[in-house]
Amino acid sequence: MAxxxxxxxxxKTKIKDLKAEIRKxxxxxxxxxxxxxxxxxxxxxxxxxxxPAGGFPPLPSIAGVALSATAAGVRYAxxxxxxxxxxxxxxSMAGVFTKSATRSAAVxxxxxKIAGLAGKGAGKGxxxxxxxxxxxxxxxxxxxxxxxxxxxxxAAKALDVPVRHVFTASTGVIxxxxxxxxxxxxxxxxxxxxxxxxxxxxxxxxxxxxxxxKGASAELEIGGAPIRIAGIAKGSGMIAPDMATMLVFxxxxxxxEQPVLQSMLSNLTGPTFNAITVDGDTSTSDTLxxxxxxxxxxxxxxxxxxxxxxxxxxxxxGVMEDLAKQVVRDGEGATKFIEVAVTGxxxxxxxRKVALAIANxxxxxxxxxxEDPNWGRIVMAVGKSGAPVDRDALTIRLGxxxxxEKGWVAESYREADGAAYMQRDEIRIGVDLGLGKAGYTAxxxxxxxxxxxxxxxYRS
Amino acid sequence: MAxxxxxxxxxKTKIKDLKAEIRKxxxxxxxxxxxxxxxxxxxxxxxxxxxPAGGFPPLPSIAGVALSATAAGVRYAxxxxxxxxxxxxxxSMAGVFTKSATRSAAVxxxxxKIAGLAGKGAGKGxxxxxxxxxxxxxxxxxxxxxxxxxxxxxAAKALDVPVRHVFTASTGVIxxxxxxxxxxxxxxxxxxxxxxxxxxxxxxxxxxxxxxxKGASAELEIGGAPIRIAGIAKGSGMIAPDMATMLVFxxxxxxxEQPVLQSMLSNLTGPTFNAITVDGDTSTSDTLxxxxxxxxxxxxxxxxxxxxxxxxxxxxxGVMEDLAKQVVRDGEGATKFIEVAVTGxxxxxxxRKVALAIANxxxxxxxxxxEDPNWGRIVMAVGKSGAPVDRDALTIRLGxxxxxEKGWVAESYREADGAAYMQRDEIRIGVDLGLGKAGYTAxxxxxxxxxxxxxxxYRS
Numbered sequence: 001m002a003x004x005x006x007x008x009x010x011x012k013t014k015i016k017d018l019k020a021e022i023r024k025x026x027x028x029x030x031x032x033x034x035x036x037x038x039x040x041x042x043x044x045x046x047x048x049x050x051x052p053a054g055g056f057p058p059l060p061s062i063a064g065v066a067l068s069a070t071a072a073g074v075r076y077a078x079x080x081x082x083x084x085x086x087x088x089x090x091x092s093m094a095g096v097f098t099k100s101a102t103r104s105a106a107v108x109x110x111x112x113k114i115a116g117l118a119g120k121g122a123g124k125g126x127x128x129x130x131x132x133x134x135x136x137x138x139x140x141x142x143x144x145x146x147x148x149x150x151x152x153x154x155a156a157k158a159l160d161v162p163v164r165h166v167f168t169a170s171t172g173v174i175x176x177x178x179x180x181x182x183x184x185x186x187x188x189x190x191x192x193x194x195x196x197x198x199x200x201x202x203x204x205x206x207x208x209x210x211x212x213x214k215g216a217s218a219e220l221e222i223g224g225a226p227i228r229i230a231g232i233a234k235g236s237g238m239i240a241p242d243m244a245t246m247l248v249f250x251x252x253x254x255x256x257e258q259p260v261l262q263s264m265l266s267n268l269t270g271p272t273f274n275a276i277t278v279d280g281d282t283s284t285s286d287t288l289x290x291x292x293x294x295x296x297x298x299x300x301x302x303x304x305x306x307x308x309x310x311x312x313x314x315x316x317x318g319v320m321e322d323l324a325k326q327v328v329r330d331g332e333g334a335t336k337f338i339e340v341a342v343t344g345x346x347x348x349x350x351x352r353k354v355a356l357a358i359a360n361x362x363x364x365x366x367x368x369x370x371e372d373p374n375w376g377r378i379v380m381a382v383g384k385s386g387a388p389v390d391r392d393a394l395t396i397r398l399g400x401x402x403x404x405e406k407g408w409v410a411e412s413y414r415e416a417d418g419a420a421y422m423q424r425d426e427i428r429i430g431v432d433l434g435l436g437k438a439g440y441t442a443x444x445x446x447x448x449x450x451x452x453x454x455x456x457x458y459r460s
Numbered sequence: 461m462a463x464x465x466x467x468x469x470x471x472k473t474k475i476k477d478l479k480a481e482i483r484k485x486x487x488x489x490x491x492x493x494x495x496x497x498x499x500x501x502x503x504x505x506x507x508x509x510x511x512p513a514g515g516f517p518p519l520p521s522i523a524g525v526a527l528s529a530t531a532a533g534v535r536y537a538x539x540x541x542x543x544x545x546x547x548x549x550x551x552s553m554a555g556v557f558t559k560s561a562t563r564s565a566a567v568x569x570x571x572x573k574i575a576g577l578a579g580k581g582a583g584k585g586x587x588x589x590x591x592x593x594x595x596x597x598x599x600x601x602x603x604x605x606x607x608x609x610x611x612x613x614x615a616a617k618a619l620d621v622p623v624r625h626v627f628t629a630s631t632g633v634i635x636x637x638x639x640x641x642x643x644x645x646x647x648x649x650x651x652x653x654x655x656x657x658x659x660x661x662x663x664x665x666x667x668x669x670x671x672x673x674k675g676a677s678a679e680l681e682i683g684g685a686p687i688r689i690a691g692i693a694k695g696s697g698m699i700a701p702d703m704a705t706m707l708v709f710x711x712x713x714x715x716x717e718q719p720v721l722q723s724m725l726s727n728l729t730g731p732t733f734n735a736i737t738v739d740g741d742t743s744t745s746d747t748l749x750x751x752x753x754x755x756x757x758x759x760x761x762x763x764x765x766x767x768x769x770x771x772x773x774x775x776x777x778g779v780m781e782d783l784a785k786q787v788v789r790d791g792e793g794a795t796k797f798i799e800v801a802v803t804g805x806x807x808x809x810x811x812r813k814v815a816l817a818i819a820n821x822x823x824x825x826x827x828x829x830x831e832d833p834n835w836g837r838i839v840m841a842v843g844k845s846g847a848p849v850d851r852d853a854l855t856i857r858l859g860x861x862x863x864x865e866k867g868w869v870a871e872s873y874r875e876a877d878g879a880a881y882m883q884r885d886e887i888r889i890g891v892d893l894g895l896g897k898a899g900y901t902a903x904x905x906x907x908x909x910x911x912x913x914x915x916x917x918y919r920s
Contacts, residue, residue: 011471011472011474011475012471014471014475015471015474015475015478018475018478018479018482019478021482022478022481022482022485025482025485025486025489026485028489029485029488029489029492032489032492032493033492100840100843100844101842101843101844101845101847101848101849101850101851102839102840102842102843102849102851102854103843136836138836138839139836139839139851139864139867139868139869140867140868141852141866141867141868142867142868143868144867144868173836174836174837174839174840175835175836175839175864175868175869176836176869279822279823284839284840284843362739362822362907362911362915363739363915366911366912366915366916367915367916369912369916370915370916372916375635376596376598376599376633376634376635376636377634379562379598379599379634379635379744380560380562380634380744382561382562383560383561383562383563383744384560384561385561387561388561389561389562390561391561391562391599392601394562404599404635406601407599407600407601407602407604408599408600408601408602408603408604408635409635409636447822447912448912448916449909449912449913451822451826451912452826452829452907452908452909452911452912453909455822455823455826455827455830456826456827456829456830456832456908
């Protein structure tokens, strides 16, 4: 490096110039960083920033439930993608499924099997649930039904469970044939691996675009006997449940007659899995199964209205709501968890319409992503909902901040307060319609660049 | 600045260090630039890539219509933001408005005035339309109604038109008070500027996030007399009309009785402005006004079913469809124009449900943005629509390419063909439900990073 320094004076000048250049470069970098922050899609996080702290929760083993997971290579490399649950004889089984008119072959098969259980008492041969990720086996015509037949009868044979008691669920790409042999070929492995616990492995095996496995549990006592409930879920996009959502499997050792179990599950789906939305799109594969093994030392619950029935339903609802919220927290590209609480509606249906109109509005969700307290977009969403609304009776809150009332911005509202509130990870939009007594709470997430990045390049 | 250089050697070291720091900073900046290029939403184009070639079309002057536009500084600097149209005595006026329950004060006023015209024959004092952009005057309580009163009576006085014949429309931010004096203060200027032509200036004055002004026209002959129709529109986001959409003003010199004009306009809104969606969000300000000045040398149209009525309606529909499509082409962030054509439905309502379920699906729209022929998402959207659907009767096409039929992918379908097709600017999704004879065609655009960029940072 040829030094050009002639005398001390010109060195001084040189140093001065270089320092000026450094300042200029630093300004340029700061500008680029600002630009990057403002306009760019951030690199996809490995795990949703909204994932529950502490990772997968410790879940209890459920007596009468054996689980297993393995890698069958359905679509993904180097990860587990099939799970098996075996439920002991005496188990009651309930299920709720997507109402999509193009639901998958597996869903159609599950529906028929749950319908066949009604009023028959606990199954004597026990049950099995076999699930794969990576391929949804939806819109796969006659081949789809044949695949379900092959997979369920393979599991029935291996586990010595009647085929009418074997449920299957598939999640992943729509319209591609399920590689049946990969799934049936994994059954021996899955059977060998069956054991107590294993819920976290099972939760991992059913993930698709999920960034973390989802689990929740509850414990209660009924007549002095400890009862456990534990469940797992998968779901991240195509979330706008029209009954259940995504895949959810819940296990309990409680002793409950099948019709009671089924009615509890159906009723509790409304305020839990049906109250969440990520993108307003409804999966073809939504499957929610609840197995009660009856292993707990208790008298069977024969009515949802009994004290035991009510106590169990409350605990079950807690697990379902927890799992539902975890799905929203893993919403594709989510950076904000948003609760939309509607009160003062003329009917529960009206309250739900308003809550989902807000929760599904791209303009509300992008405003949240931009941390913009743009409450005018909430007004817009309320207006388009189709529910009975009186503009001048409407009250809007962000958290505890009163934003608008009586048809206009509240006198006490300061934009700076709203802006500060919107910087939180968890946002609560409160809308009181001021017309009646009905309410509904929905949960959703924001709509970000990452949602676009994930979905504009998911398959091809 | 104290020079710390002691001897030439230490100056050399200093210079060497500074140069190293500069190299480091340059590397950092290059890295940032690369990151910005890879991950960032592309810079917003000045004009939508889907804008009609050739710019704003040449529009004919309409006899009996005088127009004017000026800059009132409602919100934007350095651009026009108010427009005035004066319609000569003898004009028939028809209107269609948003059904939003939170519609703006201006919309409520227009609705009442149109209702008051029914069955009254052509207005003797003529009409006026005064429009501002930058502020929607929606959800502004009693102040909103007072603002409408001030603006319309200001125009009525200046133009010597009865106030019941002065219509106003506002578009822009929701929930902020309209700076009334800025609008009323511009009326004298607007009046002075009134002249024939001027539709392009008017179209520019009503733009908000629009990237180009929208205009369309038609000419026809009725009984040997030349008839002209010319219209302008604004709209880019918050587009999911629930009757009309955004702001649209159409003028014609035809002579038509008001009830006939109104019924034509209402009927033609369904297959035109109600058939488009950008984001599924419905504006609080949607206003569509149609003024027929009656200046053409023709007998008045007194029935929509007459030959003259049918001819006029066909030409009007063309103008309305053209403007509706231009709004979609200017959809926020749009890079693809998408036509969704549903046939074989059991009813027009069912066909519309399916078409809009597809056109509003974020997963279908992001797939289009990613040029991914992910037809499984079309199946999903059909399934969630709630319309009667038989999975195995369904046929899906991309343009002329048969993609799926009989419940599965078509034998002849090659993924490469679908992928090549998706690279077009204009995509046609054809869905035949195979159940009946009803059909519906909707128009939408893709969902891109730019939509997020525009809407996560529009107001704050």
